[in-house]
Each structure stands twice: as structure tokens, then as C-alpha cells.
Amino acid sequence: MVNKQTMHTEEDIWRILENVCDPEVPVLTIQDLGIIRKIKMQDSHSIEITITPTYSGCPAMNTISTQIRMELAAHGFTHITILEELSPAWTTDWMTEKGKEKLSAFGITPPQYTTKNNPREWDAIIPCPRCYSTKTELISQFGSTACKALYKCLDCLEPFDYFKCH
Numbered sequence: 001m002v003n004k005q006t007m008h009t010e011e012d013i014w015r016i017l018e019n020v021c022d023p024e025v026p027v028l029t030i031q032d033l034g035i036i037r038k039i040k041m042q043d044s045h046s047i048e049i050t051i052t053p054t055y056s057g058c059p060a061m062n063t064i065s066t067q068i069r070m071e072l073a074a075h076g077f078t079h080i081t082i083l084e085e086l087s088p089a090w091t092t093d094w095m096t097e098k099g100k101e102k103l104s105a106f107g108i109t110p111p112q113y114t115t116k117n118n119p120r121e122w123d124a125i126i127p128c129p130r131c132y133s134t135k136t137e138l139i140s141q142f143g144s145t146a147c148k149a150l151y152k153c154l155d156c157l158e159p160f161d162y163f164k165c166h
């Protein structure tokens with residue numbers, strides 16, 4: 001009997017990791033966030049994943065690492081190394097367009113600017129994700145989590161989260 005162990009391709013791994021979501025914004029996968037930097041497969045059991053944490057000290061990162069391990073373990077990997085690459089630091093610019101669309105659909109306004117061209121985010125117009133009104137006001141720079149700010153729409157009167165540029 002030949003115990004044939006299927007060798008995963010790097011493409012397979014990217015697909016497997018699509019199952020790992022941001023615990024704070026469950027509609028976003030870690031790929032939407034753009035935090036996976038490198039995938040290095042030694043053999044069908046050993047793998048090394050390099051990630052760049054989103055917000056330093058964000059408790060969600062531990063959950064994400066655990067989920068990556070669980071997904072890979074479920075696909076036969078027994079030696080899983082997760083490395084953190086802190087430089088260059090993650091920015092919301094790395095978020096994919098697909099990720100931004102998902103955020104909107106979830107009722108969170110995605111980052112409106114790239115970090116390079118907008119240091120004055122608080123003066124900017126942040127549209128309502130529900131009615132797209134641009135008449136909105138900042139209620140708190142910290143929403144349900146530190147990465148979001150809380151806004152209120154002056155047209156539909158609903159409060160909403162804004163995923164801050166970072």
C-alpha cells in the first residue's frame with residue numbers, strides 16, 4: 001500500500017488560507033487584508049507562513065495565527081511556522097479592492113485614502129455605507145475596535161463604522 005501524501009501547491013495554500021477571516025471584521029479574509037507576505041513550503045508536512053500584523057498589539061492577530069495553524073493542520077501540515085514581518089509595516093493600502101467592497105457591503109465604510117496622500121483624514125468626507133450620503137459626522141475616533149472610527153449619517157441617521165486609514 002502506498003500512502004500517497006498529496007503535495008500542495010502554493011496556490012492551494014492561498015486557497016486554504018481564504019478560510020481565515022479577520023475576527024473583528026468577519027467578512028474580510030486575511031488575504032483581503034493583505035497580511036500574508038510569504039508562503040514557503042518545505043515538504044508536504046512543513047510550511048512557513050510570513051505575515052505582517054495589521055495593528056501592532058491588536059489582539060485579533062493571535063486569533064488569526066491560531067486559525068492559520070488550524071487550517072493548515074487540517075490539510076496535513078504538522079510543522080507550521082508563522083513568522084511575523086514587522087517592516088515594512090502594514091497599511092490599509094494593502095487591503096484589496098475586493099476587501100473594500102466587502103467592507104462596504106457589511107456596513108463599514110472602507111479606508112477612503114491611501115496613507116501617503118492623506119494625513120488629514122479627519123477633515124475628509126467619509127460617506128455613509130448605507131445611503132452613500134456625504135453628510136456625515138465623526139462621533140468618536142474609536143469605534144467598536146481601535147481600527148475603526150464611529151460616524152453618524154445625517155441623512156439616514158444611522159451610525160456606522162469607518163475603517164480608518166493606517
Ligand SMILES: [Zn+2]
Nearest residue numbers: 128131153156
Ligand atoms: Zn446614511
